[in-house]
Amino acid sequence: GENVEQHPSTLSVQEGDSAVIKCTYSDSASNYFPWYKQELGKRPQLIIDIRSNVGEKKDQRIAVTLNKTAKHFSLHITETQPEDSAVYFCAAFYNAGNMLTFGGGTRLMVKP
Amino acid sequence: DAGVIQSPRHEVTEMGQEVTLRCKPISGHNSLFWYRQTMMRGLELLIYFNNNVPIDDSGMPEDRFSAKMPNASFSTLKIQPSEPRDSAVYFCASSEGARQPQHFGDGTRLSIL
Numbered sequence: 001g002e003n004v005e006q007h008p009s010t011l012s013v014q015e016g017d018s019a020v021i022k023c024t025y026s027d028s029a030s031n032y033f034p035w036y037k038q039e040l041g042k043r044p045q046l047i048i049d050i051r052s053n054v055g056e057k058k059d060q061r062i063a064v065t066l067n068k069t070a071k072h073f074s075l076h077i078t079e080t081q082p083e084d085s086a087v088y089f090c091a092a093f094y095n096a097g098n099m100l101t102f103g104g105g106t107r108l109m110v111k112p
Numbered sequence: 113d114a115g116v117i118q119s120p121r122h123e124v125t126e127m128g129q130e131v132t133l134r135c136k137p138i139s140g141h142n143s144l145f146w147y148r149q150t151m152m153r154g155l156e157l158l159i160y161f162n163n164n165v166p167i168d169d170s171g172m173p174e175d176r177f178s179a180k181m182p183n184a185s186f187s188t189l190k191i192q193p194s195e196p197r198d199s200a201v202y203f204c205a206s207s208e209g210a211r212q213p214q215h216f217g218d219g220t221r222l223s224i225l
Contacts, residue, residue, distance in 0.1 A: 032211045043203060043216040044155070089155060098210045099145075099168060102155045 002027045002094035006103030014111055019080050021106045023090035024072040032093035033073050034100070035064060039086045047088075048075070080110045116217035118204050124223045130192040133220045136185055137206030145214060146179055146189050147203040155203075161187065162210065173198075194224045 003026040013019050025033075034049035050057045050064045050073065057064050061080075066073040073092075077084055090103040117136040125131060137144045145160040159169040161181045169179070176195070181187040191198055201221050205214040 034213060036216075043218050045216070046213045049213060093211050098162075099157060099160055100214065101157075104154050 002030065002092055002096075002101040004090060004092050004101045004103040006090050006106055008106060009104065010107045010109070012109045012111065013080050015080060015082060017080055019077045019084070019108055019110075021075045021088055021090070021108070022072060023074070023092070023103050024070075025092040025101075026071070027092065027094050027096065028068075028071060029095040030092040031095070032100075033064070033066060034091050035075050036089045036091070036102075037086045038089065038105075044089060077108075080108075082110050082112050084108060085110045116204055116206050116215055118202075118217035118220050120220055121218060122221045122223075124225065125194060126225050127195055128193045129224075130190065131194045131198075131222060131224075133189040133202050133204075133222070135187045135189070135204030135217060137187070137204070138215055139185070141206035141208055141215075142184070143207045143210055143212070143214075144181060144187050145205040145207075146187070147205065147216075148200045149203060149219075150200045158189070160210075196224045198222065199224050 006023045031052035036044035037047045038044040048064050050066050061078045063076045087105045087107050089105050091100045094101050119134045142163050146158040148156045158171045159179045164181045179189045201219045203216050203219045205216045207214045
């Protein structure tokens with residue numbers, strides 16, 4: 001099946017700095033890659049997604065890049081704010097199983 | 113839209129008891145997913161339905177777990193008998209299709225004593 005690895009598992013940055021979270025996937029046929037943000041005690045919420053026909057997508061301070069050849073994709077958060085502190089999950093659509101496989105999560109802490 | 117609705121939000125029960133978790137997907141969504149989240153294992157897919165039909169239940173831990181979707185607007189996840197190791201947050205999610213954004217409910221925090 002699909003294997004999604006996410007790094008780092010924890011990330012601490014100073015407010016205003018950038019944060020980058022990276023994920024790799026194993027199924028070369030995967031073509032949908034969402035990112036979720038989960039605040040403490042709350043549900044995962046979709047923040048951005050990308051499909052394999054594009055290499056980059058931006059939404060204000062958030063951007064996602066995709067390298068299909070290398071089978072990795074990354075989340076970039078610029079000008080981080082304390083409210084960005086949360087656990088972030090990447091996921092890849094596993095074609096053979098027709099379902100999403102999630103990475104292990106990254107706990108992002110933004111220090112004021 | 114009210115989003116994905118799960119009930120109960122919290123459940124505390126003694127081991128051996130039957131537990132039933134409920135989910136109402138977003139209207140018009142034809143895919144429904146049950147996940148379990150723990151610190152040790154992260155977010156695990158238990159089972160998913162497409163058009164009310166179970167497609168993949170390979171994530172269901174064992175026979176004590178069962179899930180049903182009798183119609184497009186309702187699904188249950190049942191654990192019988194429950195054990196302390198089943199303690200976790202159980203999320204239900206729905207989407208317009210398998211390759212579409214999944215919208216999560218607020219989860220059920222289950223504690224088995």
